[in-house]
Amino acid sequence: MPATIKDIKEETGLSLATISKYLNGGNVLPENRKKIEAAINKLHYEVNEIARGLVTNSTRTIGVSVYDIADMFNGILIHHIGRELSRFGYGMMVVDAANDVKKEKANIRFLVNKKVDGIIMVPSSMDSSVLADAVKAEIPAVLLDGKFKDRTFDSVTINNRESAALAVGYLIRHGHTKIAMIGSNSSYTSNERLKGYRDAMEDAGLEIRSDYSFVGELSMEYGYKAMNEIIRMKDRPTAVFSANYELNLGVVMAMNEAKIIYPDEISVVGFDNLILSQVLKTSLTAVEQPMERFGVKGVEILMKRIHEKKKPVSDEEKDFVNIILNTHLIEGSSVKELAP
Amino acid sequence: MPATIKDIKEETGLSLATISKYLNGGNVLPENRKKIEAAINKLHYEVNEIARGLVTNSTRTIGVSVYDIADMFNGILIHHIGRELSRFGYGMMVVDAANDVKKEKANIRFLVNKKVDGIIMVPSSMDSSVLADAVKAEIPAVLLDGKFKDRTFDSVTINNRESAALAVGYLIRHGHTKIAMIGSNSSYTSNERLKGYRDAMEDAGLEIRSDYSFVGELSMEYGYKAMNEIIRMKDRPTAVFSANYELNLGVVMAMNEAKIIYPDEISVVGFDNLILSQVLKTSLTAVEQPMERFGVKGVEILMKRIHEKKKPVSDEEKDFVNIILNTHLIEGSSVKELAP
DNA sequence: CTGTTAGCGCTTTCAG
DNA sequence: CTGAAAGCGCTAACAG
Numbered sequence: 252m253p254a255t256i257k258d259i260k261e262e263t264g265l266s267l268a269t270i271s272k273y274l275n276g277g278n279v280l281p282e283n284r285k286k287i288e289a290a291i292n293k294l295h296y297e298v299n300e301i302a303r304g305l306v307t308n309s310t311r312t313i314g315v316s317v318y319d320i321a322d323m324f325n326g327i328l329i330h331h332i333g334r335e336l337s338r339f340g341y342g343m344m345v346v347d348a349a350n351d352v353k354k355e356k357a358n359i360r361f362l363v364n365k366k367v368d369g370i371i372m373v374p375s376s377m378d379s380s381v382l383a384d385a386v387k388a389e390i391p392a393v394l395l396d397g398k399f400k401d402r403t404f405d406s407v408t409i410n411n412r413e414s415a416a417l418a419v420g421y422l423i424r425h426g427h428t429k430i431a432m433i434g435s436n437s438s439y440t441s442n443e444r445l446k447g448y449r450d451a452m453e454d455a456g457l458e459i460r461s462d463y464s465f466v467g468e469l470s471m472e473y474g475y476k477a478m479n480e481i482i483r484m485k486d487r488p489t490a491v492f493s494a495n496y497e498l499n500l501g502v503v504m505a506m507n508e509a510k511i512i513y514p515d516e517i518s519v520v521g522f523d524n525l526i527l528s529q530v531l532k533t534s535l536t537a538v539e540q541p542m543e544r545f546g547v548k549g550v551e552i553l554m555k556r557i558h559e560k561k562k563p564v565s566d567e568e569k570d571f572v573n574i575i576l577n578t579h580l581i582e583g584s585s586v587k588e589l590a591p
Numbered sequence: 592m593p594a595t596i597k598d599i600k601e602e603t604g605l606s607l608a609t610i611s612k613y614l615n616g617g618n619v620l621p622e623n624r625k626k627i628e629a630a631i632n633k634l635h636y637e638v639n640e641i642a643r644g645l646v647t648n649s650t651r652t653i654g655v656s657v658y659d660i661a662d663m664f665n666g667i668l669i670h671h672i673g674r675e676l677s678r679f680g681y682g683m684m685v686v687d688a689a690n691d692v693k694k695e696k697a698n699i700r701f702l703v704n705k706k707v708d709g710i711i712m713v714p715s716s717m718d719s720s721v722l723a724d725a726v727k728a729e730i731p732a733v734l735l736d737g738k739f740k741d742r743t744f745d746s747v748t749i750n751n752r753e754s755a756a757l758a759v760g761y762l763i764r765h766g767h768t769k770i771a772m773i774g775s776n777s778s779y780t781s782n783e784r785l786k787g788y789r790d791a792m793e794d795a796g797l798e799i800r801s802d803y804s805f806v807g808e809l810s811m812e813y814g815y816k817a818m819n820e821i822i823r824m825k826d827r828p829t830a831v832f833s834a835n836y837e838l839n840l841g842v843v844m845a846m847n848e849a850k851i852i853y854p855d856e857i858s859v860v861g862f863d864n865l866i867l868s869q870v871l872k873t874s875l876t877a878v879e880q881p882m883e884r885f886g887v888k889g890v891e892i893l894m895k896r897i898h899e900k901k902k903p904v905s906d907e908e909k910d911f912v913n914i915i916l917n918t919h920l921i922e923g924s925s926v927k928e929l930a931p
Numbered sequence: 932c933t934g935t936t937a938g939c940g941c942t943t944t945c946a947g
Numbered sequence: 948c949t950g951a952a953a954g955c956g957c958t959a960a961c962a963g
Contacts, residue, residue: 255940256940267940267942271942298940298941301939302940303941304941306943307941307942
């Protein structure tokens with residue numbers, strides 16, 4: 252059994268209060284400080300964060316909930332979140348919803364019971380009820396790369412709609428008019444990208460054909476399935492906009508399998524630039540998201556909330572905030588210039 | 592402020608003990624059970640796991656430490672670990688070493704202070720000192736996909752050496768004799784794979800050329816660099832064995848960039864079959880690891896340890912265990928049959 | 932089956 | 948600056 256503050260007390264002859272003060276960075280006589288440090292080293296004392304948490308009602312731990320931890324996007328996000336949090340002396344507790352809203356909700360309850368000081372969430376759906384337990388417990392939460400339909404939270408997103416429009420506009424400027432879209436309406440993010448696609452098409456006066464709109468789930472499987480359908484179309488589009496990294500994977504797979512030479516036979520613009528574009532023979536033109544900024548801003552907002560909880564501020568500063576990050580279109584060689 | 596067990600007491604008129612017993616699945620009169628449940632619903636009571644942990648000295652939380660959470664391999668591993676743990680009613684606390692041994696050690700200390708009941712670790716090095724704090728605190732730990740040089744722990748690994756030999760043997764059976772290897776000696780796993788390469792070469796009576804052995808770090812960057820050197824060699828090998836997923840990525844990148852047609856110009860066998868082989872035009876022949884089994888067996892061992900800590904068993908059962916998982920070689924089309 | 936009591940390890944008043 | 952004492956929310960004997 253590990254040493255406790257009591258053992259330090261026996262060893263040094265000082266009181267619990269003094270030792271506790273030392274532990275928390277308070278002022279202690281140099282002489283006592285030395286005694287305490289010697290005892291700590293001798294007994295290998297380590298603070299019991301559980302006991303500390305019970306009395307301070309703060310665990311210096313942030314819960315991080317992602318919709319799927321096996322998804323590369325989330326892995327990178329977590330990496331940045333972790334680095335930022337440790338900068339503030341906070342640890343993180345990661346939970347994985349595995350694309351299951353029920354599990355996601357149970358995870359939040361788990362985090363609440365664990366008394367995390369705050370929650371950072373990459374949500375799987377647009378329904379805020381998953382965070383109900385956190386709201387009830389007054390635990391601040393920040394959404395990354397998503398928003399809810401029915402309730403506002405602090406959030407960090409990219410300008411999804413404009414980014415998608417930018418990507419589709421790039422195709423249009425390269426002479427394409429028959430442009431298909433593979434996406435989803437299941438999440439805020441994917442929904443916005445859908446809108447962006449339509450914006451760009453309408454702005455250019457192009458027809459939005461329902462047989463060119465593939466709206467399903469954000470998975471490699473769906474991307475693969477949709478692209479296969481596109482490949483087999485009689486009146487095939489000359490270009491495809493794929494609205495998510497997992498979809499990109501499926502699109503590329505389908506093309507390879509069908510031995511489609513791109514961009515000769517069909518042009519592609521994707522979303523997210525996570526290594527894929529680098530390993531492909533024909534590199535993908537894609538919208539790149541500022542992954543690190545998601546972590547930096549998300550943590551920043553959460554820290555502010557946590558501190559203002561301790562020391563309430565004016566209502567004015569309490570409004571929700573949505574940080575909108577900028578994206579860039581990375582030009583690969585997956586788009587062919589069409590003769591006008 | 593959330594409701595406590597005391598509030599339930601006031602609401603129901605029952606004693607703390609009865610309520611606590613109910614909470615922990617003990618027998619309570621149906622009448623009282625109803626009262627308690629009503630109060631819990633009314634007051635939105637949730638157990639405070641922190642307080643519970645303080646007295647039971649158990650948090651029902653497992654610490655999971657990975658060397659790099661942005662690495663796909665770890666993301667998938669964590670996914671499986673999480674699913675297994677929740678089966679046992681345990682949560683997990685994920686920490687990311689970000690390929691920094693110092694940070695890894697600090698992370699373990701963090702987990703120890705958080706009083707996790709056990710640790711599952713995908714280690715970044717072969718030096719057991721990173722787990723020193725856990726050992727001191729008598730927290731059981733299981734290593735996944737790795738071992739230490741200087742100390743034995745429970746572990747789950749694959750038969751790295753044989754798997755690598757199998758992969759290289761596959762090349763040899765296809766008529767290759769000039770086979771290069773890109774790998775590392777920084778971790779147990781990569782070191783074993785190096786040995787396996789040599790085994791296969793020696794068994795076949797082939798020369799192990801030092802200029803065909805690329806030993807560096809397990810990164811996409813190194814794979815890219817090494818493959819570029821290979822491509823530019825005067826006496827170029829006809830085949831390459833890449834010993835890790837990240838290396839595979841770099842190898843493929845280098846070939847694409849140099850416009851090398853494989854397997855026509857050079858054959859490749861890789862390690863790990865994480866989506867990459869599926870999105871490549873020429874699918875990669877590679878050793879596939881049983882990702883799910885890592886999670887299943889790792890959690891199984893840890894649970895056993897945790898329970899025997901509570902109820903010590905005979906010494907005989909206390910020996911360390913190393914589960915060795917089997918792999919398969921997935922045949923893609925990245926290897927060319929050479930005329931004898 | 933239920934209630935009383937003590938105490939987990941720590942922080943935090945409040946005196947001194 | 949230091950010490951004594953109370954208490955965070957819960958569980959675990961032990962009586963009843």
